[in-house]
Amino acid sequence: MNYPNLINSKLPNIGTTIFTVMSKLAADHNAINLSQGFPDFSCNEELISLVNKYMKAGNNQYAPMAGLIGLREILSEKTEALYGAKYDPESEITITSGATQAIYTAIAAIIREGDEVIIFEPAYDCYQPAIELNGGKTIYMQLCAPDYSIDWEKVKKMINHRTKMIIINTPHNPTGSVMSIDDMLILEKLIKGTDIIIISDEVYEHIIFDNQQHQSVARFPLLAERSFIISSFGKTFHATGWKIGYCVAPKNLMTEFRKVHQFLVFSANTPIQFALAEFLKQKNNYLELGSFYQKKRDYFINAIKGSRFEIIPSAGTYFQLLNYTDLSKEKDTDYAIRLTKEFGIASIPISVFYHEKEDNKVLRFCFAKKEETLEKAAEILNKI
Numbered sequence: 001m002n003y004p005n006l007i008n009s010k011l012p013n014i015g016t017t018i019f020t021v022m023s024k025l026a027a028d029h030n031a032i033n034l035s036q037g038f039p040d041f042s043c044n045e046e047l048i049s050l051v052n053k054y055m056k057a058g059n060n061q062y063a064p065m066a067g068l069i070g071l072r073e074i075l076s077e078k079t080e081a082l083y084g085a086k087y088d089p090e091s092e093i094t095i096t097s098g099a100t101q102a103i104y105t106a107i108a109a110i111i112r113e114g115d116e117v118i119i120f121e122p123a124y125d126c127y128q129p130a131i132e133l134n135g136g137k138t139i140y141m142q143l144c145a146p147d148y149s150i151d152w153e154k155v156k157k158m159i160n161h162r163t164k165m166i167i168i169n170t171p172h173n174p175t176g177s178v179m180s181i182d183d184m185l186i187l188e189k190l191i192k193g194t195d196i197i198i199i200s201d202e203v204y205e206h207i208i209f210d211n212q213q214h215q216s217v218a219r220f221p222l223l224a225e226r227s228f229i230i231s232s233f234g235k236t237f238h239a240t241g242w243k244i245g246y247c248v249a250p251k252n253l254m255t256e257f258r259k260v261h262q263f264l265v266f267s268a269n270t271p272i273q274f275a276l277a278e279f280l281k282q283k284n285n286y287l288e289l290g291s292f293y294q295k296k297r298d299y300f301i302n303a304i305k306g307s308r309f310e311i312i313p314s315a316g317t318y319f320q321l322l323n324y325t326d327l328s329k330e331k332d333t334d335y336a337i338r339l340t341k342e343f344g345i346a347s348i349p350i351s352v353f354y355h356e357k358e359d360n361k362v363l364r365f366c367f368a369k370k371e372e373t374l375e376k377a378a379e380i381l382n383k384i
């Protein structure tokens with residue numbers, strides 16, 4: 001029995017995340033699941049053996065609160081080698097239970113009642129609830145068609161004394177767009193002299209195509225000094241179910257981050273941290289990820305070239321957007337559901353990533369799949 005009016009929801013407008021909804025619908029209808037972003041192939045056998053080895057060796061109790069120092073050291077070396085920025089493994093790197101936890105932690109550590117946080121739409125869905133649970137106000141900026149770029153003039157106009165944070169995400173989920181050096185230099189100029197903090201969601205840092213370089217905020221000293229950079233081993237090592245990631249940030253920011261982290265999770269999975277510290281020594285394990293996924297992207301878009309969907313170029317991530325204006329006038333949410341139920345292929349409707357549910361007739365398909373899965377998916381899409 002429910003006692004009436006017991007709860008005044010803190011998130012009255014939030015339902016169940018689209019990833020849960022579409023993956024369940026795909027399972028219920030035995031559809032090919034290109035909706036939620038996860039690989040349908042196994043992660044590296046060697047990595048699995050390493051986790052096993054460290055579990056058997058008895059590394060099964062709490063890790064240090066900030067993470068295993070060996071893992072933090074190798075991440076510090078990796079960040080310096082790739083982006084030219086030095087982060088102290090003792091005080092500036094924390095291992096988290098996935099990027100989602102890291103993002104929540106950074107927001108909770110910084111945002112107070114009334115603070116404004118700028119995010120770019122279509123936006124990954126964990127930012128806004130975290131902002132609002134912590135009393136912040138989300139300020140939405142739309143990425144510009146057709147390439148989902150940022151209109152910095154508009155951003156400049158939105159910045160005021162209440163702006164406390166800007167969340168960027170490159171390569172970008174769900175659009176696959178990437179930020180350029182120019183974007184970063186403009187952002188640097190915009191925030192100079194303010195007390196704005198950046199969260200840079202870089203979970204797809206290694207999944208970038210066509211010889212482009214990932215523009216981590218770590219490359220830009222004036223951004224790096226006020227940024228939490230967040231990444232995820234789930235994306236990099238095909239192990240989204242392990243829920244392990246990390247945050248790097250200057251010491252003053254990281255001190256506040258850890259105050260929250262220690263009471264939110266205390267520490268992340270121990271044997272996996274040991275395994276990752278060893279696995280990361282082979283740099284090709286992450287440096288070859290871009291070309292690995294570029295082949296999948298190209299395989300998928302070649303296979304659907306003859307379809308009536310319009311292909312929107314993807315410069316990074318493992319997502320491909322398709323516009324279906326020529327196929328249907330239905331709302332994207334309805335169309336995604338119908339494709340799953342009637343045609344046996346599940347995708348993500350992009351309108352869910354806009355606070356006003358803007359519907360541009362675009363669906364997101366995940367191509368982190370075996371060739372045979374992509375081939376079957378293409379067969380279906382070509383017939384529609």
Ligand code: PMP
Binds near residue numbers: 124169203
């Ligand atoms: N940010 C973005 C842009 C994502 O696509 C995801 C999904 N992996 C996350 C954060 C969350 O990552 P994790 O699964 O490590 O929590």
Ligand code: GLN
Binds near residue numbers: 020035036037038173
């Ligand atoms: N990041 C994944 C995606 O965009 C899903 C993560 C999740 O299910 N929360 O599909």
